[in-house]
Amino acid sequence: MFYKDHLLEPCELQLQLDEIIRDTTPPAYGEEHLAALTAGERPLWAEARETFFRSGVNRYSLEAIEKAAFVLILDDEDFDIGTSMTGKLDDYAHAILHGKGYNRWFDKSFNFIVSKNAVADAPITGHLAEYVLSEDIMYYGTSSLTVMSKLFSGS
Numbered sequence: 001m002f003y004k005d006h007l008l009e010p011c012e013l014q015l016q017l018d019e020i021i022r023d024t025t026p027p028a029y030g031e032e033h034l035a036a037l038t039a040g041e042r043p044l045w046a047e048a049r050e051t052f053f054r055s056g057v058n059r060y061s062l063e064a065i066e067k068a069a070f071v072l073i074l075d076d077e078d079f080d081i082g083t084s085m086t087g088k089l090d091d092y093a094h095a096i097l098h099g100k101g102y103n104r105w106f107d108k109s110f111n112f113i114v115s116k117n118a119v120a121d122a123p124i125t126g127h128l129a130e131y132v133l134s135e136d137i138m139y140y141g142t143s144s145l146t147v148m149s150k151l152f153s154g155s
Contacts, residue, residue, distance in 0.1 A: 021074065036102035045107075070110035073103060079115040 002008065008016075037048050053062045065071070079095050080088065096113055098104065104111055110125070 017074075033102040035105045038106040039098075039101060039104070065105065066107075068108070070112055071105040071108045073099070073105075073111055073113045075099065075103070075113060075115045077115060078117040080117070 003012075037045050049062070053059050075095070077095070079092055095115075099113075104113075112125070
């Protein structure tokens with residue numbers, strides 16, 4: 001996460017997330033259900049983009065979302081799958097996949113969803129990254145690690 005070309009430290013990111021969670025300001029008109037546009041038919045979303053996101057703050061806001069690697073969703077509900085899985089997994093899957101129908105950004109490959117009780121899918125994403133890296137090593141050998149380390153070190 002960057003702010004003014006400065007990579008945020010974990011503690012800075014934590015402060016920003018805490019502020020977002022504490023914020024009780026109601027959403028501006030149209031903000032709360034904006035992501036619902038990405039859930040509909042593609043031609044309708046394309047028309048809305050052309051009509052409402054062509055210029056001004058809407059254009060810059062959409063560009064920021066589209067350039068982001070992922071969307072972080074802080075749900076205001078608990079995802080309780082409980083100890084008895086009967087019927088709970090369907091509710092959990094629905095909550096993760098669809099939310100309320102307007103609070104998921106369906107155009108993004110990654111939506112990191114964290115519930116009110118702090119249940120998140122982060123370990124799954126970690127396992128996916130580990131799998132991709134291990135497949136690279138198996139396919140390309142350990143030379144791919146050298147390339148990866150150069151990418152991440154900025155060399």
